[in-house]
Amino acid sequence: MTTPLLDVEDLRVRFHLRTGIVEAVRGVSFQLGRERLGIVGESGSGKSQTGRAILGLTPPPGEVTAKRLAFDGIDLLTASKRTLRTLRGGRISMVMQDPKYSLNPVMTIGEQIIEAYQAHAKASRNEARDKALAMLEAVKMRDPGRVFSLYPHEVSGGMGQRAMIAMMLVTDPDMLIADEPTSALDVTVSMEVLRILDELVTERGMGLIFISHDLKLVSSFCDRVLVMYAGRVVEELEAKNLREAQHPYTQGLMRCLPTLADDVRPLPTLNRDPSWAL
Amino acid sequence: MLDIQNLNVVYGTGRLRVDAVKNVSFHVEPGAAYGLVGESGSGKSTVLRAICGLAPISDGRVLVDGQAVTTPRGKAFYRTVQMVFQDPYASLHPRHTVDRTLSEPLAIHGEKDAEARILQALREVGLGPSFRFRYPHQLSGGQRQRIAIARALILRPKVLLLDEPTSALDASVQAEILNLLDDLRRRLGLTYILVSHDLAVVAHLCERLLVMRNGEAVEETLAESLRSGAASNGYTQALIQASQGFTRVASQPAQALAG
Numbered sequence: 001m002t003t004p005l006l007d008v009e010d011l012r013v014r015f016h017l018r019t020g021i022v023e024a025v026r027g028v029s030f031q032l033g034r035e036r037l038g039i040v041g042e043s044g045s046g047k048s049q050t051g052r053a054i055l056g057l058t059p060p061p062g063e064v065t066a067k068r069l070a071f072d073g074i075d076l077l078t079a080s081k082r083t084l085r086t087l088r089g090g091r092i093s094m095v096m097q098d099p100k101y102s103l104n105p106v107m108t109i110g111e112q113i114i115e116a117y118q119a120h121a122k123a124s125r126n127e128a129r130d131k132a133l134a135m136l137e138a139v140k141m142r143d144p145g146r147v148f149s150l151y152p153h154e155v156s157g158g159m160g161q162r163a164m165i166a167m168m169l170v171t172d173p174d175m176l177i178a179d180e181p182t183s184a185l186d187v188t189v190s191m192e193v194l195r196i197l198d199e200l201v202t203e204r205g206m207g208l209i210f211i212s213h214d215l216k217l218v219s220s221f222c223d224r225v226l227v228m229y230a231g232r233v234v235e236e237l238e239a240k241n242l243r244e245a246q247h248p249y250t251q252g253l254m255r256c257l258p259t260l261a262d263d264v265r266p267l268p269t270l271n272r273d274p275s276w277a278l
Numbered sequence: 279m280l281d282i283q284n285l286n287v288v289y290g291t292g293r294l295r296v297d298a299v300k301n302v303s304f305h306v307e308p309g310a311a312y313g314l315v316g317e318s319g320s321g322k323s324t325v326l327r328a329i330c331g332l333a334p335i336s337d338g339r340v341l342v343d344g345q346a347v348t349t350p351r352g353k354a355f356y357r358t359v360q361m362v363f364q365d366p367y368a369s370l371h372p373r374h375t376v377d378r379t380l381s382e383p384l385a386i387h388g389e390k391d392a393e394a395r396i397l398q399a400l401r402e403v404g405l406g407p408s409f410r411f412r413y414p415h416q417l418s419g420g421q422r423q424r425i426a427i428a429r430a431l432i433l434r435p436k437v438l439l440l441d442e443p444t445s446a447l448d449a450s451v452q453a454e455i456l457n458l459l460d461d462l463r464r465r466l467g468l469t470y471i472l473v474s475h476d477l478a479v480v481a482h483l484c485e486r487l488l489v490m491r492n493g494e495a496v497e498e499t500l501a502e503s504l505r506s507g508a509a510s511n512g513y514t515q516a517l518i519q520a521s522q523g524f525t526r527v528a529s530q531p532a533q534a535l536a537g
């Protein structure tokens with residue numbers, strides 16, 4: 001492997017607020033190949049802001065700086081808006097948390113997938129339509145033709161999330177950022193969505209960044225895990241070695257979950273050491 | 279303590295009729311913790327809401343302490359039964375201080391000695407007196423849920439209805455709230471009904487539980503048999519499997535679900 005798909009070095013996201021500067025991400029570095037990388041952390045750890053900064057979606061008044069932020073050799077920080085537009089949704093796409101809020105409520109699902117496809121590929125409407133239907137089938141919709149003409153409010157959460165995955169993968173991206181893709185879904189439905197995501201990512205050899213607060217889920221789904229705390233990566237490890245985590249924060253997070261396997265009472269809680277945030 | 283007999287909850291009529299809860303019965307002993315588990319739309323929250331009068335009881339009976347509840351519920355009912363909601367960001371009034379939130383139930387029930395009761399309630403949930411005059415936006419998610427628990431406990435109820443009390447919280451905060459609930463139950467001799475989609479949380483807090491699906495009771499089982507994997511029902515097994523995390527070798531829980 002010569003150049004990694006994504007190369008992030010010393011990424012920082014700052015918010016200049018009236019009350020002072022809040023640094024949400026403080027020097028995050030990692031490289032992504034064609035693999036499944038998980039980013040785990042609690043709320044406020046900066047995991048979502050990391051994902052957004054890569055796509056240039058940091059909301060104002062946020063400011064992003066980095067020593068290096070390159071996708072396949074293209075510097076994302078100095079790239080023109082035009083280049084960014086072709087990358088976003090084309091070669092890099094993002095699946096958001098809640099399909100209820102991230103799908104357009106006044107457009108049918110099929111129209112939305114066609115729009116996403118035609119924004120990046122020169123294709124006739126018929127081609128785009130075929131592609132959209134094929135994509136809906138790839139995400140295991142039982143009746144693609146029917147789902148095609150439905151509006152987002154007419155489908156369930158699991159179907160909405162699958163429709164969003166279809167929309168994001170229709171352009172055959174090289175990299176997918178999934179920000180809590182299953183947190184709004186039921187356990188059994190989310191397993192189904194993950195299985196589809198896993199299949200498509202493996203089949204197409206994409207790079208995947210999977211952002212989640214659920215350590216157990218991430219470790220069972222990804223190859224490699226970054227654990228974030230207070231805007232920093234405190235630990236990076238192979239998902240299968242999660243049990244041997246070194247950092248006290250990761251260990252604490254693992255222990256404080258109740259499990260079906262054993263009955264610990266009271267549950268160990270996390271004593272936050274101020275030095276972790278330094 | 280609590281007896282639910284053939285409870286039905288129906289919304290709408292004719293073509294729009296939805297049977298949210300179908301013929302559910304269970305019994306909770308005083309001092310016990312009972313869990314309701316299922317996916318969204320299984321009717322588990324509706325059962326709780328029907329008990330405390332937030333959803334209509336279309337058929338069947340709810341008995342508290344051997345007495346059938348009246349509609350609308352009286353003051354005596356709310357002295358016995360209180361509820362904690364899922365989202366602490368939504369369930370506290372944003373423009374009321376903690377003090378005002380906690381003093382309202384006392385005022386409604388004509389309780390005296392509000393000051394001491396509020397300070398005691400704060401102490402019980404592990405918060406100091408310094409939190410008394412804060413607004414909800416000055417509290418973290420875990421602290422808000424503690425205030426919601428304090429508000430429910432301030433009237434000294436015997437039964438606490440918990441509707442997904444930790445699912446809006448981070449894992450480490452969830453552990454703190456679960457410990458608090460466990461501890462309070464032991465100290466105050468409370469009876470809990472806990473609704474959650476997380477089997478591990480229910481198994482941790484409750485002794486017995488009811489698995490629900492599409493408004494119907496699927497299986498009543500013990501937390502012990504969940505742990506040992508002895509649950510007989512296929513749907514319960516599928517839930518257990520899904521809660522263990524993602525498995526790449528597809529064991530096809532979807533089939534079990536369809537069956």
